[in-house]
Amino acid sequence: MSDILEVRGLTKRFGGLAAVSEVDFSVREGGILGLIGPNGAGKTTIFNLITGVYKVTSGTVTFQGKNITDMEPYLIADLGITRTFQNIRLFKNLTVFENVLTACHASASYGLVDSFLRLPRFRREEKALQEKALELLSILGLADRKEAIANGLPYGLQRRLEITRALALDPKLLLLDEPAAGMNPDETEQLMRLIGDIRDRFKLSVLVIEHHMDLVMKLCERIVVLNFGQKLADDEPDGIRGDKRVVEAYLGGGDE
Amino acid sequence: MDAYLEGIIMLSGINLIAVLGLSLLTGFAGLFSFGHAGFMAIGAYSAAIVTTIFKLPFSLGLAASAIVAAGVSWLIGRATLKLKGDYFCIATLGFGEAIRLILDNFQGLGGARGWPGIPPHTALWNILLLDVIGVVLLAHLVRSRHGRNMIAVREEELAAQVAGIDTFRYKMMALVISAAYAGVAGALLGHYMTFIQPKMFSMVKSTELTIIVIFGGLGSISGSVLGAVVLTFLPELLRAVDKWRLVVYGLAVIGIMIGRPRGLMGGFELTPSSVKRWIADRKDAKTAKADRMAEDAGNGKDVR
Known part of the structure; x- marks a missing residue:
């Protein structure tokens, strides 16, 4: 099968520091790729480069055969790449429903005049948006919380809401930045099933940064290991487990 | 009606x-x-040019005030909306003062002495009509996808961007629409006073508007309505204690800030459905409390 995302020679320097240097990898269409490595290895920086939040120093990002290097973040989102953040970024003072409804905006095309005058087109499309948001919330199991203020949700549900919001854009590629951070083993297990489910249901490809090795090893079909901004390994989970350099740099244990 | 009250x-x-x-x-x-x-000044002068110099109807003057103010705000936005938070705020401060100083020194429109003889076209009915239209249009806007996108920019700009929202475009949209409103207000003011002078549109006026918005509560249209009425009436009611007027005004504003940090309405909107929901919530809270007490009593027995 073909690759949906291809990253070639990706480099980002902050002054003299190379946060990411010459990294290559690709995400297979419909695949789940894990991105692991110690803190500061450049994982989140790579997310920021792919989604256009940071400008690339050199290298290219290709999405579905189209060069998207340094495009504006909102255009990249329109093309079909959405993401969640390591430190959850919800629209905090809005309700769960409003968070998702806002992100559904791309499914409607009514203009300003339609909004001002509540023309039939506004009513029709707005109704469709509301239905879409509700459907997403019930698929993700948040329907009974739809009137809750996002900021007041328990941590696990906030992460879930952020994923729901990302799905509202009908993405083709979903980037998850440490989705299991701060979760207990039960919640992590649940999350893992959720990620697999939404991949199948929404026909997505997924790129996930995670420190929970259990989750990564079970969920991902392929894993890229980063260390000090460079790619250390790129293999299937079994291969990663047996890789000496990876064990030394990240998994720990080694010769002790 | 009493002319003063009117x-x-x-x-x-x-x-x-x-x-x-x-x-x-x-x-x-x-x-x-x-x-x-500054946008009010642009609106006031544009409308005055249309009605006084070109002798055209007031409705055209109002349209001109909205269009010219919106156009200028678009240019200002192009130059300043890339600035973050406080820096944008300082840029608008500079813009407002610049407009005032330009008008002060431009003798063709009366300069600092002002421009008398503007026809008294503003009346209670056209103000109230425009108020109603203004509220309805704004309420419709903020509850559309465009309004939600603006709110998303306020809430979390980065998340809005990766949710496919062109944050620059929506900031610009908000700025241009708000400038058009200010322009119309300026036009009405000019044709009410029948005299305009750059001094009327100084930073004090800008600050007053911002105070009203914050006082009424950010993100609440009904709050803005309430704020505008209360804070325009208050100084007038206090004319009896003339010397202490501004002191009391200041204390009232500070009092609100301390007592209700999110403003009078604070994100709450006064609409028929919100009132219904509020009443329902109160009922729910009561039943929930009763349930909880019953449950506690039950649990208490189990434990024993």
Whole structure:
């Protein structure tokens, strides 16, 4: 099968520091790729480069055969790449429903005049948006919380809401930045099933940064290991487990 | 009606239009401006040119005031909307003062002495009509996808961007619409006073508008309406204690800030459905409390 995302020679320097240097990898269409490595290895920086939040120093990002290097973040989102953040970024003072409804905006095309005058087109499309948001919330199991203020949700549900919001854009590629951070083993297990489910249901490809090795090893079909901004390994989970350099740099244990 | 009372109602109606515009920019899109009196000035002078020099109807003057103010705000936005938070705020402050100083020194429109003899086209009915239209249009806007996108920019700009929202475009949209409102307010003010002078549109006026928006509550249209009425009436009611007027005004504003940090309405909107929901919530809270007490009593028995 073909690759949906291809990253070639990706480099980002902050002054003299190379946060990411010459990294290559690709995400297979419909695949789940894990991105692991110690803190500061450049994982989140790579997310920021792919989604256009940071400008690339050199290298290219290709999405579905189209060069998207340094495009504006909102255009990249329109093309079909959405993401969640390591430190959850919800629209905090809005309700769960409003968070998702806002992100559904791309499914409607009514203009300003339609909004001002509540023309039939506004009513029709707005109704469709509301239905879409509700459907997403019930698929993700948040329907009974739809009137809750996002900021007041328990941590696990906030992460879930952020994923729901990302799905509202009908993405083709979903980037998850440490989705299991701060979760207990039960919640992590649940999350893992959720990620697999939404991949199948929404026909997505997924790129996930995670420190929970259990989750990564079970969920991902392929894993890229980063260390000090460079790619250390790129293999299937079994291969990663047996890789000496990876064990030394990240998994720990080694010769002790 | 008592002419004095009518005058105050008209002034609060005019203020309200400018406040509604600023409410969109500050309360919904999250951008502070200390230069909105500048847009009012542009509106006032454009409308005066249309009605006084070209002798055209007031409705055209109002349209011109909205269009010219919106056009200028678009140019200002192109130059300044890339600036973050406080820096944008300072830029608007500079813009407002620049407009005032330009008008002060441009003798063709009366300069600092002002421009008398503007026809008294503003009346209570056209102010109230425009108030109603202004509120309805704004309420429709903020509850559309465009309004939600502006709110998203206020809430979390980075998340809005990766959710496919062109944040620059929506900030610009909020700025241009709010400037059009301010322009119309300026036009009404000019044709109410029948005299305009750059001094009327100084930073004090801009600050007053911002205070009203914050006082009423950010992100609440009904708050803005309430704020505009209360804060236009208050100084007038206090004319009896003339010397202490501004002191009391200041204390009232500070009092609100301490007592209700999110403003009078604070994100709450007064609509028929919100009132219904509020009543329902109160009932729910009561039943929930009763349930909880019953449950506690039950649990207590089990434990024992």
